[in-house]
Amino acid sequence: xxxxxxxxxxxxxxxxxxxxxxxxxxxxxxxxxxxxxxxxxxxxxxxxxxxxxxxxxxxxxxxxxxxxxxxxxxxxxxxxx
Amino acid sequence: xxxxxxxxxxxxxxxxxxxxxxxxxxxxxxxxxxxxxxxxxxxxxxxxxxxxxxxxxxxxxxxxxxxxxxxxxxxxxxxxxxxxxxxxxxxxxxxxxxxxxxxxxxxxxxxxxxxxxxxxxxxxxxxxxxxxxxxxxxxxxxxxxxxxxxxxxxxxxxxxxxxxxxxxxxxxxxxxxxxxxxxxxxxxxxxxxxxxxxxxxxxxxxxxxxxxxxxxxxxxxxxxxxxxxxxxxxxxxxx
Ligand SMILES: [Fe+2]
Ligand SMILES: [Fe+2]
Numbered sequence: 001x002x003x004x005x006x007x008x009x010x011x012x013x014x015x016x017x018x019x020x021x022x023x024x025x026x027x028x029x030x031x032x033x034x035x036x037x038x039x040x041x042x043x044x045x046x047x048x049x050x051x052x053x054x055x056x057x058x059x060x061x062x063x064x065x066x067x068x069x070x071x072x073x074x075x076x077x078x079x080x081x
Numbered sequence: 082x083x084x085x086x087x088x089x090x091x092x093x094x095x096x097x098x099x100x101x102x103x104x105x106x107x108x109x110x111x112x113x114x115x116x117x118x119x120x121x122x123x124x125x126x127x128x129x130x131x132x133x134x135x136x137x138x139x140x141x142x143x144x145x146x147x148x149x150x151x152x153x154x155x156x157x158x159x160x161x162x163x164x165x166x167x168x169x170x171x172x173x174x175x176x177x178x179x180x181x182x183x184x185x186x187x188x189x190x191x192x193x194x195x196x197x198x199x200x201x202x203x204x205x206x207x208x209x210x211x212x213x214x215x216x217x218x219x220x221x222x223x224x225x226x227x228x229x230x231x232x233x234x235x236x237x238x239x240x241x242x243x244x245x246x247x248x249x250x251x252x253x254x255x256x257x258x259x260x261x262x263x264x265x266x267x268x269x270x271x272x273x274x275x276x277x278x279x280x281x282x283x284x285x286x287x288x289x290x291x292x293x294x295x296x297x298x299x300x301x302x303x304x305x306x307x308x309x310x311x312x313x314x315x316x317x318x319x320x
Binding site for chain 2 (some may be wrong): 019022025038040041042043045070071072073074075076077078079080
C-alpha cells in the first residue's frame with residue numbers, strides 16, 4: 001500500500017486538476033484506510049463531485065467529506081476608512 | 082465628499098449557479114457608488130462561464146470594475162472573457178487604470194501574481210522557469226506604477242486578485258504564501274500611493290491587513306466575507 005502522505009498529495013492534486021472540481025483549497029488527510037476532506041466550496045453539487053474525484057484517486061479508502069458550502073449572507077455593515 | 086466602494090472576489094460562477102449571485106445585488110445603489118470584483122469570476126475559465134458572469138452583473142445601477150483571477154485563465158480564454166465583460170458594460174482592468182464617478186475615483190490594477198513576501202520570496206535567479214515566474218510579477222508591478230501615475234483623482238483604489246501582503250493570508254498554510262501573492266505589488270502601490278487595496282484569491286485568509294506603507298488592504302474573497310460584498314467608505318469624516 002502507498003504511503004498515506006503521498007496518497008493525500010495525489011488526491012489533493014486530483015481535486016485541483018480534475019475539470020469536475022478544480023478546487024485549490026481543499027485539505028486532504030489520510031489516517032489508515034480513512035481519507036478526510038476539509039475546506040469550503042460554493043455549491044452543493046461540488047460537494048458530491050469532490051467525493052467522486054477523491055474516491056477515484058484513492059480507491060479502497062473510505063472518504064469522509066467534511067467540506068462545507070459557503071453561505072452568502074446579505075451585504076451587512078459598511079466599514080469607514 | 083465620500084465614496085462608498087462595494088467589493089467582492091472569488092464568486093466562481095458556473096452554469097449551475099446562474100442568477101444566484103445576482104439576487105444579492107438588488108439595492109446595491111443604496112449602499113455603494115461602485116462595485117469592484119477581484120477575480121476568480123469563473124470556476125474553469127471557459128467562455129461560457131464568462132458569459133454567465135457578464136449576465137450576472139449586467140445593467141446594474143452602479144459601475145462595475147473587474148479584474149480576472151487565476152481560474153479565469155485556466156482555459157486560455159481570458160481575452161474572450163474580458164471582451165464579453167466589456168460588451169456587457171463592465172470595466173475590466175488588465176494592468177491598467179480607469180477614472181470613474183466624474184473623475185473622483187481612480188481604480189488601477191489587474192490580476193497580480195505570486196512570488197512571496199519580503200525576505201522569504203523567490204528571486205529572478207537560476208532556471209529560466211524560476212526567472213519567468215518572478216519576472217511576471219515584477220512586470221505587473223511596474224505596469225501598476227504606470228497605471229497609478231496616470232490617475233489624477235480624489236481617491237485611488239487598487240484592485241487585484243493576488244494579495245500584496247501576507248496579513249490578509251492569515252488562515253492559509255504558510256507553505257503556499259508564495260502562490261497567493263507578492264510583496265512587489267505592495268511595494269509598487271506604496272511608492273505611488275492609494276487609499277485602499279482590494280484583493281481575493283486567499284479563500285481561507287482574513288479580511289483586514291495593511292501594507293508596510295500604511296495603505297489598508299482588504300481580502301474580499303467570498304468565503305472570507307461570507308456576505309454578498311463588503312462596503313468600504315473612503316473619507317470617514319463624511320460617512
Ligand atoms: Fe478563488
Ligand atoms: Fe484565485
